[in-house]
Amino acid sequence: EAEEEALRQRIREQLQARNAVLIAHYYTSPVIQALAEETGGFIGDSLEMARFGARHPAQTLVVAGVRFMGETAKILSPEKRVLMPTLEATCSLDIGCDISSFSHFCDQHPDHTVVVYANTSAAVKARADWVVTSSIALQVVSHLHEQGKKILWAPDKHLGDYICRTTGAEMLMWDGACIVHEEFKAKGILDLKKIHPTAAVLVHPESPASVVELADVAGSTSQLLKAAGELPNDTFIVATDRGIFYKMQQQNSHKRFMEAPTAGNGATCRSCAHCPWMAMNSLERLVTSLEQGSNEIQVEPELIRQALIPLQRMLDFPK
Ligand code: 13P
Numbered sequence: 360e361a362e363e364e365a366l367r368q369r370i371r372e373q374l375q376a377r378n379a380v381l382i383a384h385y386y387t388s389p390v391i392q393a394l395a396e397e398t399g400g401f402i403g404d405s406l407e408m409a410r411f412g413a414r415h416p417a418q419t420l421v422v423a424g425v426r427f428m429g430e431t432a433k434i435l436s437p438e439k440r441v442l443m444p445t446l447e448a449t450c451s452l453d454i455g456c457d458i459s460s461f462s463h464f465c466d467q468h469p470d471h472t473v474v475v476y477a478n479t480s481a482a483v484k485a486r487a488d489w490v491v492t493s494s495i496a497l498q499v500v501s502h503l504h505e506q507g508k509k510i511l512w513a514p515d516k517h518l519g520d521y522i523c524r525t526t527g528a529e530m531l532m533w534d535g536a537c538i539v540h541e542e543f544k545a546k547g548i549l550d551l552k553k554i555h556p557t558a559a560v561l562v563h564p565e566s567p568a569s570v571v572e573l574a575d576v577a578g579s580t581s582q583l584l585k586a587a588g589e590l591p592n593d594t595f596i597v598a599t600d601r602g603i604f605y606k607m608q609q610q611n612s613h614k615r616f617m618e619a620p621t622a623g624n625g626a627t628c629r630s631c632a633h634c635p636w637m638a639m640n641s642l643e644r645l646v647t648s649l650e651q652g653s654n655e656i657q658v659e660p661e662l663i664r665q666a667l668i669p670l671q672r673m674l675d676f677p678k
Pocket residue numbers: 403404405406478492493494537563565578579580581
């Protein structure tokens with residue numbers, strides 16, 4: 360405890376001394392989220408993190424999350440320094456969508472509007488017409504569908520399927536998935552609902568269709584957090600990374616939140632429901648990055664120029 364407090368103190372001092380602000384995702388550890396709040400930083404979903412970083416006047420943005428979030432921050436604020444606790448924190452969606460195969464896929468379908476999920480590399484974003492996060496994907500695709508556009512979607516097939524079912528848009532799909540959300544099981548949730556019949560089910564749409572079908576609310580991390588506060592239920596089954604429980608429980612102390620099962624028999628393994636890359640954001644790594652100025656995100660100026668166009672379209676899209 361004393362050791363942890365010493366680390367926290369060094370981080371507070373560094374943030375001040377370097378005119379830096381800490382921006383954390385809901386899936387990072389409670390200690391990192393609490394520090395972001397306490398130091399005037401921010402906790403949010405990936406869209407809100409991008410907006411906050413772009414608007415904040417600090418000269419250095421410290422992004423606790425995964426690499427694509429740091430890259431997005433850099434693309435939106437190339438004049439700022441963007442640090443991360445580790446540059447190794449990636450995402451299975453990003454890994455599964457390399458620029459050369461993706462570019463080839465786009466070249467084969469020149470009549471399609473290319474919409475990519477934010478969980479991608481800067482190079483993939485640079486090849487896209489639109490970038491979207493889970494909180495705005497439905498609105499953007501329905502808008503494009505209304506204009507009669509055919510969509511090429513990448514990389515998350517589950518989120519893509521969900522958008523396709525909901526909007527009726529014509530969509531060509533890349534075959535990618537999130538290793539965390541893909542593990543949630545409909546059978547496990549149904550079994551848990553038998554025990555807790557009044558429970559509401561909250562689902563991040565990176566989960567398989569059979570799980571999204573059971574959702575009372577499907578949406579981004581921030582949208583799920585909002586639903587946890589607004590729905591009258593006293594119990595919730597939550598199909599997303601367990602990092603979200605920190606804020607859910609804090610904001611709704613009288614409600615009960617349970618992890619959605621990742622096995623049909625109702626069990627949840629320890630390594631499931633938690634993103635291994637988000638878990639790499641430790642206090643030790645955060646303090647080292649700040650003190651040494653290490654793990655700075657670098658994106659080539661030409662990529663920044665190209666990727667900014669579809670990202671800015673998303674930020675300018677009326678909510
Ligand atoms: P959100 O945009 O909902 O925060 O999701 C990001 C993510 O990586 C979910 O797994």
